[in-house]
Amino acid sequence: MAKRVMNGIDRRRLLKAVGVAGVAGLAGCIGEGPDDGGNGGNGGDEEPEEGGERITWHAGGTDGTYYPLSGEIKNVVDDNTPHVVQVQSTGASVENVGSLNEGTADFALIQNDIAYFAYNGTGLEEFEGNPIESIRGVATLYPETIHIIVSPDANVQSLEDLEGGTVNTGDLGSGTQVNALQILETAGLTTDDFTEQNTGFGTAADQIRDGDVDAAFIVGGWPVGAVEDLATTTEIEILNLDQGTRDALLSDAEWFAEDTIPGGTYEGIDEDVETVSVQAMIATREDLDEGLVEDVTTAIFDNVDQIETKGDFIDVETAQEGMSIDLHPGAEAYFN
Structure with a gap:
């Protein structure tokens, strides 16, 4: 099998960001x-x-x-x-x-x-x-769908709006963290541009509910239980990835595929959410x-x-x- 490279993503910075946790x-x-x-x-x-x-x-x-x-x-x-x-x-x-x-x-x-x-x-x-x-x-x-959960109070309309914010990118060394950093890198953000938090999905949902983070990445086949539970008690938004961002991700990392979270999957999210996914x-x-x-x-x-x-x-x-x-x-x- 021929080896492939992450074309547009700065692999050295990504490796440095997740390497220590993965080694553990x-x-x-x-x-x-x-x-x-x-x-x-x-x-x-x-x-x-x-x-x-x-x-x-x-x-x-x-x-x-x-x-x-x-x-x-x-x-x-x-x-x-x-x-x-x-x-x-x-x-x-x-x-x-x-x-x-x-x-x-x-x-x-x-x-x-x-x-x-x-x-x-x-x-x-x-x-x-x-x-x-x-x-x-x-x-x-x-498909394991990338959910980017944000609080309406955070006023996050795009990935670029996360600059200077606090983002839960998933457990240290997890596939969720890898995907989150790939996606943020595509938007021009490195770990120097935001404060990174690393927990499991349940704690990430609690952090959104309590206003401790501006966004949380959760990767899983919809509906994800942690997101379902959160949406029943707290008003949330799931960030739409615009077509340009999705095209860039698919070009930079071919394991991504376009995906849609159908409206109504989660309470309060009535419209389809455009995003990307990997395969479980x-x-x-x-x-x-x-x-x-x-x-x-x-x-x-x-x-x-x-x-x-x-x-x-x-x-x-x-x-x-x-x-x-x-x-x-x-x-x-x-x-x-």
Whole structure:
């Protein structure tokens, strides 16, 4: 696979901004989510059936989309295979790449851009010159939509209006932070131009509600629970990205795609919001048994009708669109 570059984005500044946090994710900060026995409350005590395996599945924060979707995938795999899935809440994409590389996760949900960076050894400082070639793709699932939440009191009409403000760009080292800094960079803003805050989605929503930040980036398949909850108690706005900004992003970073949050998705947001998205995908590691990966892939895509979270997007016909890394042979056996 040929390596690509981030054309219009100043990669050196972006790497410096997110590198330290990402290194921590790869160096062993796995499992810093809720203290729930390492499984987020999903699958702690079950035992696999005869011939089955206990599968470790790393998701994301409990306020996003990865965690509830992973819980539904767990149920499908548990019900249709002899295996048992343990779902763990994590810091999501970058951290999950680290856990796959270390062998502490069997499967994980990650963004397709983060998978590309890791596999090709580019895009982020911890990957630069240090490709994580052991990760493999299973399937792409659904668009992860970039939500830029602002308070009406902040009077933010464009990305440029965030200069001098306070912005929550997501958890340190997360895919959300990477995307946020890419988008702000496209608008000409670096971390010298605003005060950066870094938390999970739930805390970011609280900061918007309390007026502690001017904007918060939240990346997930709509509707995102943290945004839904916020919109029911607080008046919010979701920033529209104009066509010029979207065109620039698609030119600078080809993993982005145009996306729309339909009006009515969130209380008080009646008009469509134009934005961009990346793809959520299932990844695994090269050394995982081919039969096990095929079992899990088969269970998921033969029973998509049992998945509600983003189920309208998850389909065998589109499961390789946006696949940014080599496919695991077990997944390839199913799709071929």
